[in-house]
Amino acid sequence: MAKEPIRILTKNWDIKNSNTIEAYIKNGGYKALEKAIKQMNPEQVMDEVKKSNLRGRGGAGFPAGVKWGFVPKDSDKLKYLCVNADEGEPGTFKDRYIMTLDPHMLLEGIAITSYAVGISAAYIYIRNEYIESIAILKTAIQEAKAKNYLGASILGSNFNLEIYVHRGAGAYIAGEETGLIESLEGKRAMPRIRPPFPAAVGVFNCPTVVNNVETIACVPSIIEHGGEWFAGIGVSKDGGTKLYAVSGHVNNPGVYELPVGTSLQKILYEHAGGIKGGELKAVIPGGISASVLAARECDIAMDCQSVAKAGSMLGSAGIIVMNNRVCMVEALFNIAEFYAEESCGQCTPCRSGSHWIKNILERILHGKGKTDDLEIMLSFIPGIMGRTICAFGDALCGPVQSFITKFRDEFEYHIIEGKCNIRNKLDIL
Amino acid sequence: MNEAFVLDEELKNRLTALTNDYSTKLAALLPALNIIQDKFGFIPPEAEQQIAELLDIFPTQVREVTTFYSLFYNAPVGHHKIYVCYNLSCCIEGGGKLLHYLAKKLRVSVNETTRDGKFSLYRTPCTGACEKAPVIIVNGAYHYNVTPEYIDELLTKLG
Known part of the structure; x- marks a missing residue:
């Protein structure tokens, strides 16, 4: 592994006015788009991205090039790109940095992706609260259009592309790719049954690619330096660098760009400054949907396969760190409450199950837990897991199962004694 | 209206x-x-x-x-909308305590508006700024690493 820190996504962040097109171009921006349009055909662009082993950075970790390849080439319908900038997964805050500090890297990525797949309209679906990012993106789009990197006949070619910024209205489930499509169409963000997958039938019944902001932002570097170069940075089948967003009980919370597969220990102690306010107790490695890891399990590499092997998931790589002063019953209650509130209500197992779990945890925290409460909660899991339209139900089960099994003594103490043995209450009831 | x-x-x-x-x-x-x-x-x-x-x-x-959608309102709300981020990262840094503090100071419960119509108080799932927890959003603007003292000042400023 190279000794110099490899900066792909963050390379411009320290530059003054990094979000202007002048700064971006001065540092080599839009060269990859020019290269793609003038020297490569769409298939070659797609092949480079396949070679790069770029995996989706939103949570599912699906190979991006393969996903693009699912879009039918012979369809005479319009094709769309939806960029997922909903960033709702608790513990995740990396895309906000990309959009505010280097919006043109995202726009260039969108343009190259659209060129490769044959797309002429792209929507950036962005969460309601990101007002600053929305304004910056809109300005950036105008700047890029004025220089003909977007719009009609881009750089003298016959490739046209319009990018629209679409603001959401507060729904976690709009970050699920088919929920996003429904929401973009002006409806409740209720996920769709698949198949058909969005690549075949997506927004406005047309073939659609849905990719996360960070995924798309990787594309210009892949085209500039080649897919093999990118693949060589990460681990096998999982290329490039990753933005690890660390929050919670560390001394230096923030976003750290490191090669995919960097060890969690290294991220926590060398980059995030070590544990704050106590000893390490637990880490959620990929947004709250990821199963919790106990301190003893934290010696892992942070790539999709390694984290999966450890029984959790890399997800969005939103790393939430908890020290030994956090009560695990409270932490799980906070998570369960989130799921109960954000379930779209479409599927009974998720809609009811999330509330049942929240209610049981609430009574445990009030000192009214019953001896079989833990078994009752665990017994819901087979009824939810894999029995819903989208992965939200599964996402709820991972935390419930892992918190209860890994920190069972804390839950039992609450039930038997009717109180908490940790003094630092979160005050969330 | x-x-x-x-x-x-x-x-x-x-x-x-x-x-x-x-x-x-x-x-x-x-x-x-x-x-x-x-x-x-x-x-x-x-x-x-x-x-x-x-x-x-x-x-x-x-x-x-x-x-x-949770951010659309069907009835009038307070002149100043205060959202307290309530995700795990914010709560382990005091987000829950901030919410209680605000509720007490404004004499409202969550999702309520003060009688004078000045403030509405909400809690909101992750606002995507976990590195600067706890976070509140007031009238669209993010406030980071918020403390009770900061809230005192802010409320005075907003009047």
């Missing part, structure tokens, strides 16, 4: 122009509602009706959407 709500021509044109960005008129619904809410603070029932006419959809389609 005492007077009947009417979309003026300028606003109508703005909303109609939105439909150019999409291949269905319905897709302009969320942007249209966001514009209305930014301007009026909530979505008046009459506006739902008029947006439906403008976009050639049923009023129920509008209501379906306004009742689904």
Whole structure:
């Protein structure tokens, strides 16, 4: 592994006015788009991205090039790109940095992706609260259009592309790719049954690619330096660098760009400054949907396969760190409450199950837990897991199962004694 | 609101122009509602009706959407909207305590508006700024690493 820190996504962040097109171009921006349009055909662009082993950075970790390849080439319908900038997964805050500090890297990525797949309209679906990012993106789009990197006949070619910024209205489930499509169409963000997958039938019944902001932002570097170069940075089948967003009980919370597969220990102690306010107790490695890891399990590499092997998931790589002063019953209650509130209500197992779990945890925290409460909660899991339209139900089960099994003594103490043995209450009831 | 709500021509044109960005008129619904809410603070029932006419959809389609998304309001809210981020990263850094502190100071419960109509208090799932927990959003602006003292100052400033 190279000794110099490899900066792909963050390379411009320290530059003054990094979000202007002048700064971006001065540092080599839009060269990859020019290269793609003038020297490569769409298939070659797609092949480079396949070679790069770029995996989706939103949570599912699906190979991006393969996903693009699912879009039918012979369809005479319009094709769309939806960029997922909903960033709702608790513990995740990396895309906000990309959009505010280097919006043109995202726009260039969108343009190259659209060129490769044959797309002429792209929507950036962005969460309601990101007002600053929305304004910056809109300005950036105008700047890029004025220089003909977007719009009609881009750089003298016959490739046209319009990018629209679409603001959401507060729904976690709009970050699920088919929920996003429904929401973009002006409806409740209720996920769709698949198949058909969005690549075949997506927004406005047309073939659609849905990719996360960070995924798309990787594309210009892949085209500039080649897919093999990118693949060589990460681990096998999982290329490039990753933005690890660390929050919670560390001394230096923030976003750290490191090669995919960097060890969690290294991220926590060398980059995030070590544990704050106590000893390490637990880490959620990929947004709250990821199963919790106990301190003893934290010696892992942070790539999709390694984290999966450890029984959790890399997800969005939103790393939430908890020290030994956090009560695990409270932490799980906070998570369960989130799921109960954000379930779209479409599927009974998720809609009811999330509330049942929240209610049981609430009574445990009030000192009214019953001896079989833990078994009752665990017994819901087979009824939810894999029995819903989208992965939200599964996402709820991972935390419930892992918190209860890994920190069972804390839950039992609450039930038997009717109180908490940790003094630092979160005050969330 | 005492007077009947009417979309003026300028606003109508703005909303109609939105439909150019999409291949269905319905897709302009969320942007249209966001514009209305930014301007009026909530979505008046009459506006739902008029947006439906403008976009050639049923009023129920509008209501379906306004009742689904947590950031749309069907009734007037406080002049200042305060959101306390309530995700795990914020709560382990004191987000829950901040919410209680604000509720006590403003003498309201969550999702309520003070009697003088000045403040509405909400808790919100992750705001995407976990590195600067705890976070609150006041009238759209993020405030980071918030403490009770900071809230005291802020409330005085907002009057």
